[in-house]
Amino acid sequence: MVDDVFDEVGLKVENLHASYGAVEVLRGLNFEVASKGVSVILGANGAGKTTTLRAICNMCTTSGSVVLGDEDITRTGTAEIVRKGVAHVPQGRGTFPELSTMDNLMIGAYTRKDNEIRDDIDRWFEIFPRLSERRDQLAGSLSGGEQQMLAVARALMCRPRLLLLDEPSLGLAPLIIEDLFERFTTLNKETGLTMLIVEQNANLALEMADYGYVIESGEISLSGSADQLKNDPAVQEAYLGA
Amino acid sequence: MNWNFDVLPDFIFNGLSLGAIYGAVALALVLIFKATTLINFATGELAMLGAFLVYVLHMEQGIWLWLSMLIAMALSAGLGVLIERSLTRPFDPADHLPVVLITLGLFLIINAVAGDIWNYQVRILTNPFGKFPDWVPSVGGDRYVEVLGSRLKYQSIGIWVTLALALFLLGLILNRTKAGLAFRAVSSNTESARLVGVHTGRTLGFGWAIASAFGTLGAVLVAPQLGGVNPNMMATILIYALAGAALGGLDSLGGAVLGGILVGIIQAVFVTWGGVVVFGQLYMSILQLAAAFLVILIVLLFRPAGLFGTRRVERV
Ligand SMILES: Nc1ncnc2c1ncn2[C@@H]1O[C@H](COP(=O)(O)OP(=O)(O)O)[C@@H](O)[C@H]1O
Numbered sequence: 001m002v003d004d005v006f007d008e009v010g011l012k013v014e015n016l017h018a019s020y021g022a023v024e025v026l027r028g029l030n031f032e033v034a035s036k037g038v039s040v041i042l043g044a045n046g047a048g049k050t051t052t053l054r055a056i057c058n059m060c061t062t063s064g065s066v067v068l069g070d071e072d073i074t075r076t077g078t079a080e081i082v083r084k085g086v087a088h089v090p091q092g093r094g095t096f097p098e099l100s101t102m103d104n105l106m107i108g109a110y111t112r113k114d115n116e117i118r119d120d121i122d123r124w125f126e127i128f129p130r131l132s133e134r135r136d137q138l139a140g141s142l143s144g145g146e147q148q149m150l151a152v153a154r155a156l157m158c159r160p161r162l163l164l165l166d167e168p169s170l171g172l173a174p175l176i177i178e179d180l181f182e183r184f185t186t187l188n189k190e191t192g193l194t195m196l197i198v199e200q201n202a203n204l205a206l207e208m209a210d211y212g213y214v215i216e217s218g219e220i221s222l223s224g225s226a227d228q229l230k231n232d233p234a235v236q237e238a239y240l241g242a
Numbered sequence: 243m244n245w246n247f248d249v250l251p252d253f254i255f256n257g258l259s260l261g262a263i264y265g266a267v268a269l270a271l272v273l274i275f276k277a278t279t280l281i282n283f284a285t286g287e288l289a290m291l292g293a294f295l296v297y298v299l300h301m302e303q304g305i306w307l308w309l310s311m312l313i314a315m316a317l318s319a320g321l322g323v324l325i326e327r328s329l330t331r332p333f334d335p336a337d338h339l340p341v342v343l344i345t346l347g348l349f350l351i352i353n354a355v356a357g358d359i360w361n362y363q364v365r366i367l368t369n370p371f372g373k374f375p376d377w378v379p380s381v382g383g384d385r386y387v388e389v390l391g392s393r394l395k396y397q398s399i400g401i402w403v404t405l406a407l408a409l410f411l412l413g414l415i416l417n418r419t420k421a422g423l424a425f426r427a428v429s430s431n432t433e434s435a436r437l438v439g440v441h442t443g444r445t446l447g448f449g450w451a452i453a454s455a456f457g458t459l460g461a462v463l464v465a466p467q468l469g470g471v472n473p474n475m476m477a478t479i480l481i482y483a484l485a486g487a488a489l490g491g492l493d494s495l496g497g498a499v500l501g502g503i504l505v506g507i508i509q510a511v512f513v514t515w516g517g518v519v520v521f522g523q524l525y526m527s528i529l530q531l532a533a534a535f536l537v538i539l540i541v542l543l544f545r546p547a548g549l550f551g552t553r554r555v556e557r558v
Pocket residue numbers: 020023025043044045046047048049050051052
């Protein structure tokens with residue numbers, strides 16, 4: 001049992017193991033995400049960051065426990081986890097290339113039954129005018145930055161309480177990354193959406209996060225507040241290029 | 243060489259109506275292929291089974307032909323859902339071999355069961371478009387109209403109109419309903435579909451349902467051209483449909499239909515001139531088959547994704 005680090009826990013992961021076939025990739029992870037906070041998981045290529053997010057959504061073989069708020073979702077199916085309020089922007093964006101921008105947003109609201117879906121889409125088109133201009137274009141023909149915006153907007157169309165972001169900065173130009181992270185910060189401040197971001201780009205991630213973890217070969221090797229991690233010599237050497 | 247242009251419209255008309263059937267079966271193949279990248283080799287046999295259902299309902303039980311067709315299509319759809327649920331879903335979708343083997347197994351089983359129940363003789367099934375209805379003013383005969391000096395059969399017109407209506411309906415379902423959107427999403431990116439809460443298994447079942455219903459419609463419409471229904475009726479049609487799907491692009495629904503129609507026309511043109519003139523009657527069907535596939539191979543050589551296949555435009 002781990003003591004809760006935060007007053008209110010959004011997500012609590014205990015002794016999480018995951019494997020692909022015979023290869024064990026996660027070897028007993030323990031971490032928490034503060035409700036309404038932004039947490040980050042840092043780690044090198046192949047450390048197990050993507051697998052961690054996939055394990056949370058029950059997209060690979062796992063053992064251990066994943067608790068969302070006060071509900072155990074370890075054995076809940078992926079599609080049902082979405083209904084419980086978890087949105088996941090996978091690595092490589094995961095848009096639907098053969099669907100239009102509009103349809104990508106519509107399918108994002110697949111789990112909803114209310115009649116405010118159109119209003120939400122209009123709001124995202126206001127926030128991302130580039131998407132509005134390309135509403136009838138196939139998602140596969142958008143630029144990398146536009147696709148990332150679309151992926152985020154699509155994930156938020158389900159009105160989640162927890163947003164998982166897998167390396168949102170990957171493959172984007174520095175200016176676009178900065179813009180994107182600014183939007184994440186605004187989103188968190190304005191709506192109190194709980195976020196868990198996985199990143200190799202430690203500078204930016206620690207800038208916006210409250211709390212962070214470092215993952216190495218499938219285990220949490222370090223954890224602390226964003227400021228603590230920023231000043232940690234090991235983190236500086238390995239992830240901040242100091 | 244005897245370039246007899248007078249018979250051309252006849253063959254084009256025939257090619258267009260047979261091609262439309264290939265298109266319908268190709269569409270059934272592509273619906274499932276798009277969502278799973280699997281070829282369902284049982285497509286033709288499922289369609290044949292559907293045609294026999296119509297035979298039983300209409301010829302044996304005396305139910306109105308069109309109602310029989312609707313019931314048979316609904317039952318085929320249900321069977322499609324059942325097959326998806328029980329035979330394909332338990333297997334890892336990334337591992338294609340087991341599921342392909344299952345569809346091949348289904349092919350053999352359905353054929354054998356149908357052969358056992360109905361034996362392998364041809365059984366007459368009422369042609370839904372045999373004679374023009376009474377309200378149509380007589381132009382030519384009661385089974386055809388004269389166009390360009392050739393006979394355009396009522397049956398051909400009926401096939402085109404029916405399939406066009408069915409395609410229109412399919413378009414509405416895919417583009418205007420939530421289930422259709424989910425199906426397109428699963429076809430485009432299965433993992434992401436799951437991440438927006440789509441139950442991908444159920445959605446694939448929906449695809450199997452539509453594909454099976456479409457196949458049945460195709461089989462019923464083609465039966466009169468084959469003299470009726472019989473357990474082997476769909477064997478060559480499936481091959482031509484596969485060719486049509488490959489020609490049009492295995493991942494394009496519109497391409498499948500057009501590809502099927504093109505195959506029908508190519509086939510008809512080779513009957514007109516190729517077969518008879520070069521090798522004489524005896525070798526006609528073999529040559530026809532070979533020549534049609536040669537054309538398709540040449541197209542695929544230059545356009546591996548098929549004529550209308552949208553190879554993914556993806557920028558990362
Ligand atoms: N589908 C897979 N099959 C087998 N091994 C995998 C698969 N996905 C990832 N791995 C392995 O698991 C380890 C962790 O991968 P991943 O979670 O993607 O790391 P990260 O996201 O931190 O780069 C790597 O060694 C990788 O090679």
